[in-house]
Amino acid sequence: MALGDAVEDSFEKGSDDDVDTWVRVKTSAWRDAASTLREKLDYDYFCFLSAIDWLPSPYGRGEEDPTAERAAIDSTIRQGYTGGATRMQVFARLVNHRTHHGVTLKADVPDDSLTIDSWVGVFAGANWHERETHEMFGISFAGHPDLRNMYLPTDFEGHPLRKDFPLLARIVKPWPGIVDVEPLPGGSDEEGEAE
Amino acid sequence: MTMLGDRQQLAYIASQAADARVNVELETEGMTLNIGPQHPATHGTLRIIARLDGEQVVWAEPSCGYMHRGYEKLAEVRTFPQVTALVNRIDWLGSFANEVPFILAAEELMGIEAPPRAQWIRTILFELSRIANVSLFLGDLGVQLGAITPVFFAFRDREYVLNLIEGATGGRFHPNFDRIGGLKDDLPAGFIDETRVVMRKMRKFCDEIEGLLFGNEIFEARTRGIGVIPRDLALQYGLSGANLRGSGVDWDLRRDQKLPMAWDKVDWKVWTHPDGDSYARCWIRLQEVRESTLIVEKLLDSLPSGPVMAKVPRIIKVPEGEAWVSTENPLGEMGYYVVSKGELGPFRVKIRSASFNNISIVPWLLKGVYVPDIITILASLYFILGDIDR
Numbered sequence: 083m084a085l086g087d088a089v090e091d092s093f094e095k096g097s098d099d100d101v102d103t104w105v106r107v108k109t110s111a112w113r114d115a116a117s118t119l120r121e122k123l124d125y126d127y128f129c130f131l132s133a134i135d136w137l138p139s140p141y142g143r144g145e146e147d148p149t150a151e152r153a154a155i156d157s158t159i160r161q162g163y164t165g166g167a168t169r170m171q172v173f174a175r176l177v178n179h180r181t182h183h184g185v186t187l188k189a190d191v192p193d194d195s196l197t198i199d200s201w202v203g204v205f206a207g208a209n210w211h212e213r214e215t216h217e218m219f220g221i222s223f224a225g226h227p228d229l230r231n232m233y234l235p236t237d238f239e240g241h242p243l244r245k246d247f248p249l250l251a252r253i254v255k256p257w258p259g260i261v262d263v264e265p266l267p268g269g270s271d272e273e274g275e276a277e
Numbered sequence: 278m279t280m281l282g283d284r285q286q287l288a289y290i291a292s293q294a295a296d297a298r299v300n301v302e303l304e305t306e307g308m309t310l311n312i313g314p315q316h317p318a319t320h321g322t323l324r325i326i327a328r329l330d331g332e333q334v335v336w337a338e339p340s341c342g343y344m345h346r347g348y349e350k351l352a353e354v355r356t357f358p359q360v361t362a363l364v365n366r367i368d369w370l371g372s373f374a375n376e377v378p379f380i381l382a383a384e385e386l387m388g389i390e391a392p393p394r395a396q397w398i399r400t401i402l403f404e405l406s407r408i409a410n411v412s413l414f415l416g417d418l419g420v421q422l423g424a425i426t427p428v429f430f431a432f433r434d435r436e437y438v439l440n441l442i443e444g445a446t447g448g449r450f451h452p453n454f455d456r457i458g459g460l461k462d463d464l465p466a467g468f469i470d471e472t473r474v475v476m477r478k479m480r481k482f483c484d485e486i487e488g489l490l491f492g493n494e495i496f497e498a499r500t501r502g503i504g505v506i507p508r509d510l511a512l513q514y515g516l517s518g519a520n521l522r523g524s525g526v527d528w529d530l531r532r533d534q535k536l537p538m539a540w541d542k543v544d545w546k547v548w549t550h551p552d553g554d555s556y557a558r559c560w561i562r563l564q565e566v567r568e569s570t571l572i573v574e575k576l577l578d579s580l581p582s583g584p585v586m587a588k589v590p591r592i593i594k595v596p597e598g599e600a601w602v603s604t605e606n607p608l609g610e611m612g613y614y615v616v617s618k619g620e621l622g623p624f625r626v627k628i629r630s631a632s633f634n635n636i637s638i639v640p641w642l643l644k645g646v647y648v649p650d651i652i653t654i655l656a657s658l659y660f661i662l663g664d665i666d667r
Contacts, residue, residue, distance in 0.1 A: 100535040102601065128515040129603075130629040134616060139353070162599045162616055175601065175614075175629075179512060179526060182533045186601060186614075207514035210637040218349075233342035233666060242350055252354050 088115055091164040106164035106188040113199035113225075115187055116176070120204055124178050125185060131174035131201065131211035133191070133219045136161050139245040141253065166190050170221060172198055174208075191221055200225035218243035307335070312651065314343050323636075323662055327643065327651065334651065337643035339636055344666040352626040357383050357457060357593050360623065364613075365451040367630055368664040371410035371607040373402045373442065376455040379626075381536060382602040382615040383457050386595045390537045395459035395585040400539040401472075401576050402445060402454070403604070404569045408479055409438040410607035411566050414659050415486045418559055421656040422499055427489050434482040437475045444468060457593055459586035469577050476570040483567050491560065500556035504642055504654035507553060514641075515634035518609025519565065520658060522549045523557035530605035538604075543575040555657035562659070594621060608632055608664055632664035 088111030093104040107115040119125040136159045159169055168190040177184040191198050200223035201208035212223045213232045220241040223229065231238065240247050308329045314322040322343035328336040348367065352360045364379050365372040377399060384390060391399065416431020439449045444465050446452035454461050490496045506516065511524040521528060529547040531540040548564040550557035597619040603612025609631030616625040635658050642658075643651060 104599070126509070126512045128513055128634075129610070129612070130515070130614075130627065130634070132614075132627045134625050134627075138618075160618075162597075173614075179528050182528070184601070186599075205513050205515075206510070206641070207634060207637055210633065231342075233345040242347060247350075249350055249354055 093163045102184060102186070104163045104186045104188065106166065106190075109189050109192060109198060112172070112187075112189045113201060113204065115189075116174075116201050116204040119176050119185065119187075124180065125176040127177040127179045128205040128207045129175035129177055129184065131172065131208050131215065133170055133172045133215045133221055133243075134162075135170055135219060135243065135245045136166070137169050137245045141248050164188055168193050170196065170219060172215065172221065174201070174211075195222075196220060197222040197224055199223065202226055217241065220244065310648070314340075323660075323665065325639070325643075325651065325655070327648075329648065332647050334643050334646050334648070337640055337651070339639050341636075341665055344662050346663075346667065348667050349626055349628055352623055354622065356621045357595055357623065360626070361455060362451075362453050364628070365453055366663055367628065367667055368410070368606065368608055368611070368632070368661045369450055370413060370661060371406035372448075372450055373406040373446070373452045373454060374410075374604065374606045375611060376453070377403055377538075378602045378604045378606075378611055379613045379615070380455045380457055381538075381604070382600040382613045383593075383595055384537070385600045385602060386598045386615065386617055387457065387589075387593075388596075389458055389587050389589060391459045392584050392587055393539075393581045394463075394583045395587075396537055397539045397542075397576055397580050398445075398460055398464060398585065399455065401573055401580075402442065402452070403538070404573045404576075405438055405442055405472075407569050407607040408566055408573075409435050409442065411562050411569075412438070412479065412482060414562055415483075415490075415559075415566065418656055419486075419490055421652050422490075422496060424490065424493075424496075427486055430482060430485055430489075434478060437478055441468070441472055441475055444471070456586065458589035459584070463585050469580070472577060473574060476574050479570050480567060483563060483570075487563060491563065497556065499650070499653050500554065500559060500657065501552075502554050502556075503650050504555045504646065504657060505553045506638065506642065510638070510641070511553070514638040516609070516638060517631050517634065518605065518607070519558050519561040520609060520635050522547070523561050524553040525549055525551040530603060530610060534603075536602070536604065539576055540572070542579065543572060545572050545575070555653050558657045558659070592621070594619060595623070603629065606631055608659060608661060609635055611664075628667050630664045630667055632660035632662075633667070636660050636665055 088107045090106045090108055095102045138155060138157055140155055142155055170191040171188050172191055173186055173188040175184055175186050189198060198221065200212055210232065212226050213229055215221055216223060216229045217231045217234050218241055310327045310329050311324060312327065313324040324340040326338050326340060327334045348363050351363055360379060361376045364375045367375045412435050413431050416428040419427030442452060443449045445468055446454035506524050508524045508526055511521050511526065527547060527549050532547055545568055548561050550561055595617040597617055599616050601612060601614045603610050611631050612629040614627035615623050618624040642654060646654065
């Protein structure tokens with residue numbers, strides 16, 4: 083790849099003619115990675131940009147009895163494909179519209195500053211996606227022209243898609259969750275064997 | 278020429294001066310026009326704030342969030358099979374098509390594949406939801422331009438398609454029929470014959486709409502050369518579906534991507550148009566409805582027999598991993614980025630909906646257009662509010 087030493091880690095999945103690629107780049111190379119992919123490698127289709135909060139939810143899945151003592155939740159952060167070192171990661175997908183090959187780019191967002199370069203100068207379409215990521219995760223994009231809220235009211239406090247933002251509906255009334263698994267059509271009601 | 282008297286001359290000069298004064302006074306002043314949130318042209322509750330100079334837009338910005346339901350957050354506290362009930366409501370006119378990419382992503386992570394018959398039926402229902410969705414667009418298009426008749430035709434004929442979907446799945450709008458590993462049920466008796474009849478009706482509907490709108494002088498005047506999106510910009514903004522193909526990009530995810538679906542098993546054509554204007558986008562959607570009816574008929578011809586459900590564990594746990602699956606939905610590319618931690622539910626679901634990207638070009642596209650064209654441009658971009666706000 084032409085990304086050179088900006089690449090921290092990469093990962094591939096799938097067979098020869100149908101391969102999906104993940105690349106994690108250095109935080110400082112986030113913007114350059116986009117322009118290199120666009121200018122040099124022809125990944126000209128901007129699919130989406132968003133973020134992942136890798137902190138396991140301190141509220142669990144909202145399926146426990148709220149009156150009972152809450153079980154301790156392991157809060158070790160485990161990143162997914164291509165690893166990482168920070169709680170927040172931004173990720174975006176670019177596609178080469180001629181070869182139809184797509185790349186998922188990831189980058190760590192430093193925990194202290196929560197700031198990463200904006201892609202607006204490379205892909206104009208990143209504008210709204212970065213606004214959405216900003217309000218949902220509290221990540222700032224340096225160089226973005228206008229990081230106004232997209233969905234939430236202007237004075238909304240908190241960042242709803244962070245894992246430590248409680249989903250109050252679930253805390254007030256736990257979901258029956260696993261109880262309503264529907265039986266398989268035509269099959270027996272016994273437990274199917276796991277693979 | 279008769280000679281004018283002094284008084285007449287003075288009167289003439291005075292009137293000219295008055296005219297000049299009026300012109301100076303009429304020098305246009307900026308005005309802000311709010312379209313929506315409850316405007317019928319906005320397919321839901323989208324508000325467009327446009328700053329006008331006379332009849333021209335100098336700045337426009339859609340204001341979203343009137344229908345934000347937070348599905349990405351809600352999906353994190355649901356199990357995998359429960360998420361389909363949520364994603365059904367993203368693009369509510371073509372609901373079944375929303376379920377498919379999510380289920381495919383979960384199947385990819387679990388390493389299972391639906392049996393062939395389930396793949397065929399999925400594809401048939403997918404195309405039926407496209408026909409139901411886009412046929413309403415074609416009717417609605419007329420209303421936005423002041424023609425009332427097409428929308429009655431659209432509602433009348435869409436009902437046949439919805440009846441088919443209801444017959445197979447039990448739900449007109451929210452089927453919730455797709456399961457990890459296959460489908461909830463097989464097709465009902467008589468579905469195949471009935472579908473063939475309806476597909477012929479839908480082609481007749483397309484002919485009617487083509488006759489009513491696409492040859493119409495007013496329609497052409499209002500859409501040709503209006504709202505032109507250059508090819509490069511369409512890609513930069515991540516436009517997809519008919520909006521991208523209307524700008525001359527020959528790209529259809531149904532054809533250009535390997536998925537365990539049945540599109541590659543039959544012959545069909547991807548329509549593109551080089552113009553990139555409102556007309557091109559509408560014209561492509563019309564052709565796509567026709568093409569979809571043909572795809573459905575061909576799939577019915579080759580429908581394999583067998584089970585509709587693969588062997589899956591009763592309690593579904595999806596192994597750890599990440600998957601991205603997108604399909605060519607009625608509105609464009611709809612994809613899910615699913616992160617699983619090996620639990621009952623997803624750790625994170627990023628929903629990439631078509632309309633969000635499609636509408637993000639609006640601030641650029643509306644600059645410099647005239648007020649009546651705002652409506653045609655928005656109509657031709659075709660968005661569904663649930664698909665923007667999620």
